[in-house]
Amino acid sequence: MIKTQLEEVRERIEAACLRAGRSSSEVTLIAVSKTKPVSMLKEAYDCGARAFGENRVQELISKKPELPEDIRWHMIGHLQRNKVSQVIGKAVLIHSVDSLRLAQQIETEAARKGLEADILLEVNVAREESKYGFMMEEVEEAIMLIKNFSHVHIKGLMTIAPFVENPEENREIFKKLFDFAVDIGSKNIDNVTMDVLSMGMTGDYEVAIEEGATMVRVGTGIFGAR
Numbered sequence: 001m002i003k004t005q006l007e008e009v010r011e012r013i014e015a016a017c018l019r020a021g022r023s024s025s026e027v028t029l030i031a032v033s034k035t036k037p038v039s040m041l042k043e044a045y046d047c048g049a050r051a052f053g054e055n056r057v058q059e060l061i062s063k064k065p066e067l068p069e070d071i072r073w074h075m076i077g078h079l080q081r082n083k084v085s086q087v088i089g090k091a092v093l094i095h096s097v098d099s100l101r102l103a104q105q106i107e108t109e110a111a112r113k114g115l116e117a118d119i120l121l122e123v124n125v126a127r128e129e130s131k132y133g134f135m136m137e138e139v140e141e142a143i144m145l146i147k148n149f150s151h152v153h154i155k156g157l158m159t160i161a162p163f164v165e166n167p168e169e170n171r172e173i174f175k176k177l178f179d180f181a182v183d184i185g186s187k188n189i190d191n192v193t194m195d196v197l198s199m200g201m202t203g204d205y206e207v208a209i210e211e212g213a214t215m216v217r218v219g220t221g222i223f224g225a226r
């Protein structure tokens with residue numbers, strides 16, 4: 001049942017915040033609703049969920065009009081450049097900016113529409129071959145170019161940690177991304193803030209929160225297996 005699951009996730013977030021000496025108001029729970037029907041999203045909405053994450057543009061734009069307007073939609077999946085125009089103005093945050101060309105396309109399309117786009121840079125902290133994202137050593141160069149875009153604003157970093165049995169195995173990954181964000185933030189780069197750290201999924205969001213996540217993306221833990 002979605003209500004019970006959602007309550008459990010919220011309690012676990014609360015407990016992780018307590019352990020870390022953080023306020024739970026610093027952590028946004030994104031209900032990852034990919035592949036799930038609108039009826040299930042409605043149920044989560046009725047239990048207070050207001051942030052939803054989708055990994056496909058088509059799914060996001062088809063579900064959005066079916067649900068209340070105060071939902072904040074997050075684009076969390078790999079984004080193809082030819083889909084960018086459809087998502088601008090629909091998603092409040094694009095978590096998955098994994099190349100300079102994609103950032104450039106977002107700039108072009110946002111400018112065309114007279115809109116602004118908030119983005120996160122996806123970082124492949126674990127250096128997994130199967131994953132998208134910038135390698136850590138590529139991030140600074142990307143930031144130095146993207147900061148000059150007038151319609152794109154970098155709000156922080158995102159990572160998808162490896163699938164592991166024991167979430168403790170990902171603690172180092174989260175710690176690394178946190179330290180990296182602090183380091184970049186301390187440079188006070190124009191048009192770049194590091195307020196958002198999107199990390200942690202069903203298997204490891206508590207550890208991610210202990211290590212500084214400000215957004216956790218939880219799908220299975222709320223909606224059940226896909």
Ligand SMILES: *Cc1c(COP(=O)(O)O)cnc(C)c1O
Pocket residue numbers: 032034055076077160201202203217218219220221
């Ligand atoms: C599917 C997905 C999630 C949620 O995964 P769960 O393990 O079901 O919580 C989080 N982030 C991204 C980028 C995803 O694609």
